[in-house]
Amino acid sequence: MIAIDCTGKTALVCGSTQGIGRAIAEALAEAGASVILAARNEHALQEALNVLSKNNSTQQHNYLVADFSRLEHVQESVQHFLNKNTEPIHILVNNTGGPAPGAIHQASSDAFIQAFSQHLLCNQFLVQSLLSGMKEAGYGRILNIISTSVKQPIPNxxxxxxxxxxxxxxxxxxxxxxxxxxxxxxxxxxxxxxxSRLDSLVQSTSKSKEIAEDAVVAQMLQTIPAGRFGEARELAMLAAFLASPLAGYINGTSIAVDGGRTSAL
Ligand SMILES: NC(=O)c1ccc[n+]([C@@H]2O[C@H](COP(=O)([O-])OP(=O)(O)OC[C@H]3O[C@@H](n4cnc5c(N)ncnc54)[C@H](OP(=O)(O)O)[C@@H]3O)[C@@H](O)[C@H]2O)c1
Structure with missing residues (x-):
């Protein structure tokens, strides 16, 4: 039997108190990794930490509080954590809350600058902070949770x-x-x-198009060949595989987990 085994690896999973990030953190813990959770809400972090599984004696889970909308806060918090915890971090999952929806011709400069900092500069800082440990270990996995919009931009x-x-x-x-x-x-x-990100997308589309939320959901489902929304755990299974030694030759790719919705090749 082939098993996804991340025993002996440590993962920093950002945006991991709920949704996709949390499902990835749980999957990596199930695969035997030590997991460091990161998000803004400390109470939610503690609650998520308490339910992470432990299957082997090397696993030690932890968390850090960081607000990715403020790069300096991420820098301070991560640096403080790394000063106290010197073991290498082998797996980095870059993930945070998505930018607010809206038409691009109405978007402000500030909205672009804010999103660039939260999604790109924070990632860059984290990679630079963890790189020496990954190099020393001869093992690193950087996973970025983005969107199918990199293949096919999504209206609004x-x-x-x-x-x-x-x-x-x-x-x-x-x-x-x-x-x-x-x-x-x-x-x-x-x-x-x-x-909850999907829920807020449904609500904002319902408002902007002035149609009921049920109708928005029905329209969305029509665009998915699988005929249903996905579950965060389905994405987390791919993340655990990519983070594991099994996926060492998969590099520089963008993989959609979308029930076949993206029509671009
Ligand atoms: N769900 C979808 O259908 C979908 C589709 C395409 C792309 N995505 C993208 O995938 C990513 C994750 O989405 P999701 O659906 O899992 O969202 P979610 O359920 O809203 O979860 C977002 C997570 O990120 C954390 N977070 C939010 N803002 C943060 C900040 N400023 N600093 C630090 N942590 C922050 C939240 O925790 P705290 O509130 O405790 O900070 C939470 O743990 C987002 O970028 C989203 O746009 C999602």
Missing amino acids: LGVSNTIRGAVSSWAKTLSFELAQFGITVNNLLPGYINT
Whole structure:
């Protein structure tokens, strides 16, 4: 039987108190990794930490509080954590709350700058902070949770579409540079995944189009060949595989988990 085994590896999973990030944290813990959770809400972090599984004696889970909308806060918090915890972190899952929806022609400069900082500069800082540990270990996995919009922009997500493209190009470039150290960089592209982010997207579309939320959901479902929304755990299974030694030759890719919704090749 083939098993996804991340025993002996440590993962920093950002945006992990709920939704996709939390499902990934839980999957990595099930696969035997030690997991460091990160998000803004300390109470939710403690609650998520308490339910992470432990299957082997090397597993020690932890958390750090960081607000990715403030780069300086992430820098301070992560640096403080790394000063106290010097073991290498082998797996980095870059993930945070998505930019607010809206038409791109109405988006402000501030919205672009804010999203660039939260989604790209925070990722860059984290990679630079963890790189020496990954190099020393000869093992690194950088996973970025982006969106299918990197293949096919999604209407009414103007700022998000733009920033996701930047993150995807950043990741591809990084993958060229880091492969020689045993480090891979890959993007996971969620389609419509059942989380609170999806709920808020339904609500905002319902408001902007002035139609009932049920009707918005029905329209969304029509675009998915699988005929349903995905579950965060379905994406987390891919993340656990990509984070494991099994996926060492998969690098610089963007993989959609969207029930076949993206029509671009
Ligand atoms: N769900 C989908 O259908 C879908 C589709 C395409 C792309 N995505 C993208 O995938 C990512 C995750 O989505 P999701 O559906 O899992 O969202 P979610 O359920 O809203 O969860 C977001 C997570 O990120 C954390 N977070 C939010 N803002 C943060 C900040 N400023 N600093 C630190 N942590 C922050 C939240 O925790 P705290 O509140 O405790 O900070 C939470 O743990 C987002 O970028 C989203 O746009 C989602």
